[in-house]
């Protein structure tokens with residue numbers, strides 16, 4: 001078999017434009033059988049667009065896409081695409097169907113195979129058990145619409161893993177997973193690539209995960225391939241960031257001091273049965289652990305709680321906010337981790353997306369000329385490149401949409417800002433800049449509550465971390481000096 005025939009996928013000179021915007025300008029990308037291949041690049045570089053063109057959900061411009069079977073023979077594009085499974089950045093599940101139906105349905109789409117409920121249940125159970133046996137037993141009958149974002153992500157991954165595809169395209173699959181789930185996913189990927197010859201394309205901005213799982217990498221920058229199939233181990237972090245065009249941002253923020261001057265003012269106390277936590281003004285408080293515990297606390301802090309588990313205590317604040325709107329108006333801001341369903345206003349332009357929280361806080365409804373300037377300043381602070389502030393958010397890449405959610409709260413005077421995975425999908429350079437912007441907010445007295453599934457991020461950013469165990473109980477409070485990944489794993493019950 002020639003070298004080229006070992007590639008399950010070869011893309012050559014691929015171009016793609018949206019109207020006048022040229023997004024892919026001649027991309028080369030080859031994936032060999034049995035490898036995990038990291039597809040890297042800054043926000044807006046063209047990674048998701050490349051995936052969409054490969055899977056056929058977007059049309060291509062120039063160039064060729066060749067799929068090959070295990071014997072090295074070329075397949076037609078239609079045949080090749082049938083052997084590709086994809087996990088997109090945003091969930092693509094059918095909310096009115098059960099978990100089992102969502103996982104099994106693609107297997108019943110060919111020919112006249114009748115749908116078998118029993119077969120679907122068995123198939124879904126086996127698929128989910130690859131990542132989490134307990135979750136498999138507890139979830140197969142549930143409606144997808146009732147799942148949390150994190151649970152939905154597991155279903156989506158299980159569906160791809162069990163699809164029988166030759167090639168898996170995973171676009172930031174670990175964004176909503178805990179460290180333990182990510183580890184389990186990685187061990188399944190290792191097994192399937194080694195034993196079954198599966199090929200995996202892994203898109204991520206998490207350097208540690210890239211190094212842990214990917215044998216080779218390709219880097220795209222501004223729609224062109226700048227690094228083509230290079231062993232990941234042969235490139236340092238700085239070299240990767242440099243190739244992505246972000247070295248300046250990476251270095252300028254890398255050594256930012258954590259220490260901030262003490263801020264005077266009123267803090268915040270939260271209570272549940274037997275627990276009392278005090279948040280001093282200007283502190284960055286991390287939250288770690290499986291979602292059930294952090295979610296209950298966050299819901300109470302932002303006025304979204306259904307249960308009465310946590311109460312909040314601060315002058316002029318009620319013990320329980322009646323709604324997120326009341327919380328925002330009283331000075332409690334929130335960046336949701338569910339970008340697509342709860343964050344982005346899909347039918348409103350970028351301008352309204354950026355100014356949404358200001359409008360709620362100020363009670364204003366109309367965009368004036370000053371708002372446009374404010375919006376452009378905020379976009380500049382986060383280096384958002386948009387053709388026009390009147391464009392809809394779907395014209396922006398996933399990481400860039402995430403920046404809009406963070407921009408919403410920059411400069412809004414808040415006593416508390418709650419962030420759920422605020423750097424989800426954000427590239428390495430911009431991540432560092434967001435850390436800096438949030439530190440600046442903390443230095444003006446805002447209490448920051450930062451939930452992340454990425455332990456290294458908690459270590460880098462937070463003054464203290466509240467840990468929750470897998471049952472959702474508060475299991476400890478760790479000060480910055482005592483923070484370590486081992487300590488976090490111990491208290492959360494999740495492997496680092």
Ligand SMILES: Nc1ncnc2c1ncn2[C@@H]1O[C@H](COP(=O)(O)OP(=O)(O)OP(=O)(O)O)[C@@H](O)[C@H]1O
Pocket residue numbers: 018021023041042043044045046047048049050394395396397398399400425427
């Ligand atoms: N439907 C669209 N119309 C116009 N421009 C688009 C559209 N979809 C994507 N783009 C543009 O294409 C470029 C590449 O976007 P893409 O989503 O492929 O980037 P990415 O590398 O996946 O980024 P990220 O890391 O943020 O997910 C961006 O500049 C984006 O604004």
